[in-house]
Amino acid sequence: MVGSGHLGANGTVEPLPEDFDASAVIKEPVPPTVAESENVKRAIVLGKNVHTLCLEVTEPDADDEITGERDAYMASVLSKYKKSLTERTKHHLGYPYNLDFDYGALSQLQHFSINNLGDPFIESNYGVHSRQFEVGVLDWFARLWEIEKDEYWGYMTNCGTEGNLHGILVGREVLPDGILYASQESHYSVFKAARMYRMDCVKIATLHTGEIDCNDFKAKLLLHKDKPAIVNVNIGTTVKGAVDDLDLVIKTLEDTGFSRDKFYIHCDGALFGLMMPFVKLAPKVSFKKPIGSVSVSGHKFVGCPMPCGVQITRLEHINVLSNNVEYLASRDATIMGSRNGHAPIFLWYTLNRKGYRGFQKEVQKCLRNAHYFKDRLREAGVGAMLNELSSTVVFERPHDEEFVRKWQLACQGNIAHVVVMPNVTKGKLDDFLNELVEKRAQWFKDDKFQQYCIASEVGETCCLCPLHKGK
Incomplete structure (x- = not known):
């Protein structure tokens, strides 16, 4: 009989409450298998990228809890997967991830559901969070990029793309009728932001190095002098690792007649945003210059084992995005509501171990x-x-x-x-x-x-x- 009982903490079957409605539970919880159509083939968008093998999720048998066969099977799959990861890591050269890390000390935290939902600087009703670690990480980057604690706002994003989406969104809210300018070698997330926000976007030519061509930038600014400029500056392009000259970009804007209240600069520092401060000849990324925001990835040069990032902007800009959320007892100006609370701890751990030196x-x-x-x-x-x-x-x-x-x-x-x-x-x-x-x-x-x-x-x-x- 469906609904006759449920398993208690000790594994015994306990009777359900008398007022339990057995009709509320469907009799057969496993949906039928959907057969693939013989006439329809899955399209592979990039042709040469073959769909990977599938580890099918199967329903446990009735006696699985007793025999333990399913646990043994899953342990075997995970063991093989670990060997595969070890082998693939040996041949990892084309993507900007720092694989030199050891976070064994943090394994004790994996049993907690840590969620930093809402504003990092305002504690919500949800108590299992890591805001204290997150704000510590943000302060570290604020110092790196030369902005006072009481002058910045930021948060830890789920990836570098989210940092770009947020920075460009702030720019659009500060300058609602602004045009987005980005070099043709900017990360695709910049152009994704333009589509998502329905922004006018102008692509700027690049030099052979991949750096923005400021002559072309100036020419295109002159075509749209009646509209404010929202500019994406690359601190390391995706393919060639080119660093746009921030000082020359600012000079080009000013020489073209754009006053500081008519432009907003977002610096995409996904990889090199953390490297450039330590390179003598590099254009300095600093909030002492008229920039609006900077984003950097945490899973790249820092070496976090999960995708994440840091986004810093000026506090004066953030009110245009903030909304009170009553059920959180907090405010939220982030792109994503819930955010990984483990990532700030990983970054905090690494920053403490390595430091600026x-x-x-x-x-x-x-x-x-x-x-x-x-x-x-x-x-x-x-x-x-x-x-x-x-x-x-x-x-x-x-x-x-x-x-x-x-x-x-x-x-x-x-x-x-x-x-x-x-x-x-x-x-x-x-x-x-x-x-x-x-x-x-x-x-x-x-x-x-x-x-x-x-x-x-x-x-x-x-x-x-x-x-x-x-x-």
Whole structure:
């Protein structure tokens, strides 16, 4: 009989209350399997990206709790998955994640549902939160970017994209009729924000380095002098690691007649936002300059094992977004309501362990290894480019997609890149290069493939194809 009882804490069946309505529980809780149509095939958008294998979720048998077979099965699956992660981590070069971390001390917190919903600076009725850690992390970044504690507002985002969405949203609310300007090599989330917010967006040309072309920027500003400017400045572009010259962007705005109340600058520092403060020649990202917001990813250079980020803006701007939420007993000006409460603890832990000096050493190591790798590539006859302020080494795209997948390279057109992070050693770079050289010998044997020309992407001086070699 359905509804005759339920399991108590000790595993025994206890009778249900007399007033329990058995009809409130469906008799068969497992929905029927949906058969796939023979005439409909799943479309793969990017063609070469094959859908991964599926670990099906299956219903437990009636005696699973007694035999323990399901627990053993799941333990076996997870063990195999861990081995796969270990192997894939060995060949991880194309994406900007710092895999050099150890958070074993934080495993004791995994049993808690930590949620930092609402404003980080206003405690809500939900008591299982980590706001004290979050605000500590925000204060650390506020000091890095030179803004006083009583002059900024911020929060920990779920990823770098959310930081961009929030920064551009603040810009739009401050300047409702503003036009969004972004270089064509800006992260796709910037253009996603323009679509989401129905903003007019103007793409700016870039130099071969990937840096914004301020001559083109000025020309396009002059076409729209009657509208305020909301500008995305890249502190490290996605593909080439180019750092836009913040000072030149500000000068261009001012020279074109835009007063400071007519422009808003958001700095997308997803990866290099934490690296640039420790590079002597880099344009300084500072709220002492007329910028409106800065965002950085926490799972990239910092090395958090889960996607997250930090978004800092001026306190004077945030009231345009804030709303009182009665049932939280708090205010909310974030993009997402609920936010991962574990992430701030991970970042707090790392910032305490490393500090500014620790990150300075890691930045120096990354830049040094990036220059080493770029030089070795060119010595091997591989066209390559490295921006002066970057640890992203751009080079000719490999001809073998299996090789690309093995080393998890990010590719675009005729180029690929390796992002040298703290966990990427010279030994790992040597292993990659040795295998690349062996593969190239096979690809170019008997003119099976031709060496890619990358002059249009990175300039003739960086290309080593037959046409440009020696120029």
